[in-house]
Amino acid sequence: MAELADNAEAAGAVGPGENGRLSRVLPPARVPDLAAHQRRYGPGGLRGRALTDETERSGLTGRGGAAYPMARKIQAVRERAGLRGSVVIANGMESEPASAKDASLLALAPHLVLDGIALAAEAAGARSAYLCVRRPAQADALAAAVAERTGYDPVAVELALVPERYVASAESSLVRYLNGGPALPAFTPPRPFERGVRGRPTLVSNVETLANLALISRHGAGWFRSVGTASAPGTALVTVSGAVRRPGVHEVAFGTPVRDVLALAGDTGEPGGVQAVLAGGFFGSWLPGGTALDTPAAPDALRSAGASFGAGIFLVLPAWGCGLAETARVVRYLAGQSAGQCGPCLNGLPAIADALEQVAFGGPGGSGSRRGGSGRDGPKGRRGQDGALRWLRELCGLVDGRGACHLPDGVARLTASTLRVFADHLPAHAAGTCLAARSRPAFPVPSGPREPGRAR
């Protein structure tokens, strides 16, 4: 442990400091090459079994959204590795449109992620390792960093440029893609840690999690836990956007009040302040404005507040915006992102988007849904807002948990949270008097494919 403490001291650049901002995994400027990386972060420390044990003590959880304990993941793969070894996949896909933290990390500190991949591979008994990204420019930049490390790592990292799609970042999608299939979710079990790439037990981990692993190797669990909360130790990268002055990526200690996270992005410059925050992004839930903004930014605290931390996404809705209208646009996008593999998702998501559009834009007794092709599911008596709301709630129950991946669950959760947090706004929408619903969108929503494509 003495060695770890020395390293922590030596690495003065890593930790609180630098303009008073926290900077552990995310450096303030690009670390250009391997030599600069070694100067900034210092030499490697714990490896293998010792690193797994230290990671367990650190309480590091996955930063891709599910917050699963990293040490348990490594152990599960390690104990199945056998004579033929396991596989490590670094997930840098970041398919969530409102997230930019993985791209920022890979651009600024590629070698920290590559260190983490090498350490995870050794600890999990891996014979091969992949780094999955979705932008060609990212892959080019990372290829240069990987080339610098020839002979440096026990396992060579192979870059994989994966086709862009919302559900392509699911672990089972990456495994399926690396096995020569489409980058679409697979039916589980077997889960990737049981049977993944080429049938080998496969560790899939977010790139920010791996960067943290590289720091735990150097500085140990005590250092790691010196910021954050007891249940959510360490830092997290957050992407703050929507109605804020300076949208961007920041590193915060877990447990920082959401209000202070928004302040890092210059708060909202809009009159009336923050109406609500979509926490966790398109796969998240709404956190109302006001006192709820004092909620600590951590998975457990946000879950208790009815929202989620997810991959650290905070989308700010200004007072002039309409939460129902924003969600309707997001859900329409997500419906278009269905891989079309599972019936309840293929049929249910466009129907949810239709019903939500009717609630948000339809007006009194309106026949709101003109888009979407789910004509044959016409339930009786969905005229008017009451009918649309009943149908919407029924639909959410019908899709939840019925897909191969969690896309339908996410849409159901987001829709339910919208109806809960913006319940007061429903009468104005029923009367057709919500002017905000007709204002410009507050959130950028990509124009994805309208019609879900059949995958088979």
Add this chain to the structure above:
Amino acid sequence: MSTRLRVNPLLCSAHGVCAELLPELISLDPWGYPILAPGPVPPELAPLARRAVTACPALALLLVKTD
């Protein structure tokens, strides 16, 4: 040891045979896809559940062991 029903949603193509054969545990959603009753398969229904699994034309219905 008990068993529970699962459907592989990637394979299921809404034939609806399962709901015909095992209405006690399987109903259909508005699009014809099966909705399974939660929990273990009651022992007295186990033979009917096995028949429904065998009859699924898409091989999408499964009986899995639960501990």
